[in-house]
Amino acid sequence: MRLGTYFSVNSAMSDALLTAMPRDRVLPETDFPARQVRAxxxxxxxxxxxxxxxxxxxSNQETRHQLWTNLKRLAVVTGAIDVVSESLADTLLTV
Structure with a gap:
């Protein structure tokens, strides 16, 4: 974690793997999340x-908030917040 890594996760991953990752470094896979597991x-x-x-x-709400907070942190630290759409930036900055 000293490297500042984030982990892209999906529903096909094992419980052991999902719980081994620090929750403040987890991001949901969104390009095509585990097509064989409900998505x-x-x-x-x-x-x-x-x-x-x-x-x-x-709670589901706490979990969603954690994931959005993780995305916000990553976007701010990398400077990506400056190049995403204004509506996404506004959403992230209100998390």
Whole structure:
């Protein structure tokens, strides 16, 4: 973790793997999340959020907030916040 890495995760990953990662470094896979495990379209992360909530013993809302907070942190640290759409930047900055 000293390298500042983030982990892209999906529902096909094992519970052991998902719980081994620090939750402040987890981002949901959104390009085509685990097509064999419920997701039907890119960006569909609801099933993963529910699973992470169970594993983390958190509410679905707390889990979604954690994932958005992680994305915000990554976007700010890398400077990506300056090049994403204004609506996405506004959303991230209000997390």
């Amino acid at each position: 039907r379209t890119p960006g569909e992360t609801t099933a993963l959020e529910k699973r992470l909530a169970t594993l983390w013993r958190a």
